[in-house]
Amino acid sequence: MKLTFLGTGTSQGIPVIACKCEVCRSVDYQDQRLRSSVLIEQNGTNLLIDTGPDFRQQMLVNRVDHLDAVLYTHEHKDHTAGLDDIRSFNFKQKMDMPLYGRPSVLNQLRHEYAYMFAETKYPGVASVTLNPIKNEPFEINRVKIIPIEVMHYKLPVYGFRINNMAYITDAKTVSNKEREKLKELDVLVINALQKKSHISHLTLDEAIDFIGEIKPKRAYITHIGHYMGTHREVQKELPENVHLAHDGLILHG
Template sequence: MKVTFLGTGTSQGVPVIGCECEVCRSLDYRDKRLRVSVLVEVDGKSLIIDSGPDFRQQMLRERVKRLDAVLFTHEHKDHTAGLDDIRAFNFLQHIDMPLYADQRVLTQLQQEFSYIFTNSNYPGVPKVELHPIQNEPFDVEGITVTPILVMHHRLPVYGFRIGDFTYITDANFISDVEKEKIKGSKVVVVNALRKEPHISHFSLSEALAMLEEVHPTHGYLTHISHLLGQHRLVEQELPAHVRLAYDGLSFTL
């Protein structure tokens, strides 16, 4: 399995428009964060978790030539807004793109991208297959995916475990039952928005406490805002087995 971080930023990305803070003015490439998404390549298949507004840029940067499915964590725009650009893969692969998400999320996609789901057959419209998921393991092209139900304030969101890799974004609460699904993962990715508490995201200390509890071999932090601080400085505060993710970072399992 190969995992590549396509984007590691919060909903505004980093730098933030109009901001003059040290992070937003940083010349460190690790402080340039597109909206959050990850590419998982396993058993010859390529899966994307979330297609945010930077999806096209991310596909071009990583030279992704094939995509077998898109998994959505939830319906917020910073995780779904790039869906239209899957039509490039329709053209390249001559397939309707499978989309996996909670039925609530699929319904929202049908509303926001209504032109995809009409019967007009307008040329160039993305072609998709909808696959509703629930809180139980499901199969994607022969790959077993285990959903992990977390809370984003009051909104249910799915994280996903694929083999020894677990990916969780936009969470501020994970029940003990769902944490059991995470335990045993070699790599766990979790959101860490900033150092101060937030109503719908883990803070840095909360994310580290969660990682300590599930105890992976390696932990990565994502969905990072400019308020967390400069990458090089925050890295110095982390335990040896935990790192800040950054756009373009990849690893193999």
């Protein structure tokens, strides 16, 4: 299995001219973070998790030429706003793109992209199929996927486990029942927005504590805000098996 970090940042963490923080002024490529998303390649199947506002750029930069399906963690715009650009894959692959998410997420997409679902479609509009999922295992092209429900303040969000890798973003709390699904992981990807307390995201210390409880062989921090600090400095503070992810990082497992 191959996992590519297409983006490891947040809308909060986009470098802008008006911001003079150390991260936004950094010339280190590891501090240039697009919105969080990953591509998982398993047995010839390419699964994308989330289509944020940077989706088109991420596909071009990483030379992604094929997608089999998109999995959605939740309905916030920094994870869904790039869906319209799926049309390039429609044209190339000559197929509707399957989208997987909880019913509330798919209903949100149906509302925000109503023109994709109109009875009479405008020529060339993106074409997708909606596949509702529950908090139970399912398969795409014989790839088994286990949803992991976490809470983003009061909003339920799905992480996903494939083989011995799990990807979780926008989590603040994870129930004991869902933590049971994270046993014996080779790789855990978990969000940590910043060092200061936040109402809906894990802090760096909270993420490290969570990793210490789950005990994966390796862990990677994603969904990083610019208030976290630079990659170089934050990495020095982390345990030996914990790493700050960066855009373009590739893991094999």
